[in-house]
Amino acid sequence: MRSSEADDFPPGRTEPGRTEPGRTEAGFMEDGRTSLDTAAARKLATTAKSPPRTQEITARHLIRVLPWVEATGGVYRLNRRRTYGRPLPSRLGHGRSGPRVNRYGEAAIELAAGHAGEVALPGTFVDYELEPREYELSVAQTVLRVHTRVADLYNEPMNQTEQQLRLTIEALRERQEHELVNNREFGLLHNADPRQRIRTRTGTGPPTPDDLDELLCRRRKSRCFLAHPRAIAAFARECNSRGVYPDSVRAGTATVIAWRGVPILPCDKIPVSDRGLSSILVMRLGEDDQGVIGLHRTGLPDEYQPGVSVRLAGVDDRAIASYLVTAYYSAAVLVPDALGVLDGVDVI
Numbered sequence: 001m002r003s004s005e006a007d008d009f010p011p012g013r014t015e016p017g018r019t020e021p022g023r024t025e026a027g028f029m030e031d032g033r034t035s036l037d038t039a040a041a042r043k044l045a046t047t048a049k050s051p052p053r054t055q056e057i058t059a060r061h062l063i064r065v066l067p068w069v070e071a072t073g074g075v076y077r078l079n080r081r082r083t084y085g086r087p088l089p090s091r092l093g094h095g096r097s098g099p100r101v102n103r104y105g106e107a108a109i110e111l112a113a114g115h116a117g118e119v120a121l122p123g124t125f126v127d128y129e130l131e132p133r134e135y136e137l138s139v140a141q142t143v144l145r146v147h148t149r150v151a152d153l154y155n156e157p158m159n160q161t162e163q164q165l166r167l168t169i170e171a172l173r174e175r176q177e178h179e180l181v182n183n184r185e186f187g188l189l190h191n192a193d194p195r196q197r198i199r200t201r202t203g204t205g206p207p208t209p210d211d212l213d214e215l216l217c218r219r220r221k222s223r224c225f226l227a228h229p230r231a232i233a234a235f236a237r238e239c240n241s242r243g244v245y246p247d248s249v250r251a252g253t254a255t256v257i258a259w260r261g262v263p264i265l266p267c268d269k270i271p272v273s274d275r276g277l278s279s280i281l282v283m284r285l286g287e288d289d290q291g292v293i294g295l296h297r298t299g300l301p302d303e304y305q306p307g308v309s310v311r312l313a314g315v316d317d318r319a320i321a322s323y324l325v326t327a328y329y330s331a332a333v334l335v336p337d338a339l340g341v342l343d344g345v346d347v348i
Helices: 038-044 061-065 148-153 160-182 209-216 229-242
Strands: 068-070 075-078 133-136 138-147 197-199 224-227 247-251 254-259 262-266 277-283 292-296 303-305 308-315 320-333 339-346
Touching: 061 160, 061 224, 061 262, 075 320, 133 320, 138 148, 138 160, 148 160, 148 320, 160 303, 160 308, 160 320, 197 209, 209 229, 209 254, 209 277, 209 339, 224 229, 229 254, 229 262, 229 277, 229 339, 247 262
Parallel strands: 068 292, 197 339, 224 262
Antiparallel strands: 075 133, 138 320, 224 277, 247 254, 254 262, 277 339, 292 320, 303 308, 308 320
16 A cells, blocks of 8 residues: 555645645745746856956056157167266367356357358367266066966956956056156156256245246246146146136047146156145157157067066966066156156145
């Protein structure tokens, strides 16, 4: 004899007149649902996901606007005309107290002009610095470690190694721009000629249109200002208080304010002191205009981006792959008046 008539029904089916556990006679679930729950349905769905994001990325205008020059051999030698310091007195009688120089202290090039008839023309030559400055490329490096199991098994839909490299290189570029501004050897803030450094008209005050005009009048073909965002805001407040409205210009994909047609580019790598003081830079750019240039080396082995190499350094006994990430860079001011700095800028 069978123990129960319910044994006549196969698994998954219920005897007529009975209901499944958790379901009422009207077909409702005990929690009142009549359809599949979204939490359960989500188990079969494909989740849309973003690449990993970072708050560290900035516009990096300085890296973008600098003309980059190849430094073959890792060194850039900056040759200039020889200088003798301050101008010296010209020839007196048959002797001379020193070489005749121009207003920049460079050995003068002797010329004749406005003469008539058969006059003896002066002979001349251009003298060069005997010990020109050499800029060696600086380096920023790190070792990126990726477990091979992560790279093998968790590579869809995004390549794990590429995402790790992308974020690492973003941080590397941010550090590169910081060094271009602040490095003691080649950073722009520390390589401005003392004669090209001025202070605000009040000594330590907000930047005014008069201050920026003073920067512009000291050089030709100024291409851009570089200022901390808080310094730009302080300048805008000064303009508003005077009823002056700066222009707006395009800088890459961004719109920035400009003064006298020269864009004022934000750069948060320019320091602000505890007292709220900062600096504003103005630059002429490019080799042809004897301006400021960036230095790098491209065509590197295992180059990932121009000037950035990613080299597999091996896999250790813990199955971790190591990648050496390297960037080489520097900057040079070709002549002193290519770079000017306004110090004592109050941003509070």
